Amino acid sequence: MRRQEESPIILLGSRLLSPYIMLFGLYVIFFGHYSPGGGFQGGTLLAASILLIRLSGGRRVSRLQIQEFATTPLAVTGVIIYFLTGLAAMATGGYFLDYEQLPFLTMEPAYMRYWGILIIEVGIGLAVMAILVMIYDNMVKGEDYA
Amino acid sequence: MKALKIIILILFASVMIYAASDLPYRGDPDNLMHAEESITGTKVVGSYVIQEAYNDAKTPNIVTVILGDYRSVDTFGEQVVVFTAGLITILILRNRRRLT
Numbered sequence: 001m002r003r004q005e006e007s008p009i010i011l012l013g014s015r016l017l018s019p020y021i022m023l024f025g026l027y028v029i030f031f032g033h034y035s036p037g038g039g040f041q042g043g044t045l046l047a048a049s050i051l052l053i054r055l056s057g058g059r060r061v062s063r064l065q066i067q068e069f070a071t072t073p074l075a076v077t078g079v080i081i082y083f084l085t086g087l088a089a090m091a092t093g094g095y096f097l098d099y100e101q102l103p104f105l106t107m108e109p110a111y112m113r114y115w116g117i118l119i120i121e122v123g124i125g126l127a128v129m130a131i132l133v134m135i136y137d138n139m140v141k142g143e144d145y146a
Numbered sequence: 147m148k149a150l151k152i153i154i155l156i157l158f159a160s161v162m163i164y165a166a167s168d169l170p171y172r173g174d175p176d177n178l179m180h181a182e183e184s185i186t187g188t189k190v191v192g193s194y195v196i197q198e199a200y201n202d203a204k205t206p207n208i209v210t211v212i213l214g215d216y217r218s219v220d221t222f223g224e225q226v227v228v229f230t231a232g233l234i235t236i237l238i239l240r241n242r243r244r245l246t
Contacts, residue, residue, distance in 0.1 A: 033207055
């Protein structure tokens with residue numbers, strides 16, 4: 001890779017832009033019930049905000065945000081949130097991913113489905129964000145990027 | 147060679163435009179996909195989803211209800227596919243030895 005100089009202007013611009021992209025990603029995940037959105041789209045936006053810092057700031061700055069070794073456990077956590085939600089519904093006598101049977105929630109069945117969808121979308125968003133960052137980290141591994 | 151590519155592109159575009167001219171109008175209530183019963187007289191799934199999605203999950207966005215509730219196992223499979231793609235990048239890219 002060709003050696004390039006660090007540019008404070010690009011780093012400053014991406015520092016300005018990144019929190020807003022991250023906030024919009026969280027909005028897309030948590031308001032997927034009311035507007036177009038959901039786990040996959042919101043997770044991609046969160047990954048974009050993290051990758052912007054990684055592209056512009058380089059390894060030294062991006063280590064402050066999310067460490068490279070932390071992406072794989074985050075991805076596993078996202079998948080396990082989804083899977084344990086399904087298993088918890090099975091443990092109390094329902095079908096797999098039948099949110100009406102979730103423990104620790106006593107509401108009307110329709111509202112329990114509402115909260116169940118929100119829980120699994122958080123899991124999807126976490127997994128997608130961590131996996132996209134993980135793919136980028138593995139591709140530039142060993143190279144002195146930025 | 148360049149002319150061949152342009153001819154193929156024009157042919158492909160004309161095929162797509164010809165196919166798109168046969169599509170039904172958007173939002174027309176007489177479309178087959180908006181009907182409650184199909185041609186053979188059976189119930190269509192889409193009409194059930196449109197009528198009952200809010201009562202089932204109290205969620206105004208029908209797409210979220212379909213992805214998160216009715217077809218949640220399918221969404222779980224999609225997430226596992228994405229996760230597998232990440233794992234494969236670990237296996238292929240992370241253990242590369244330096245050739246120098």
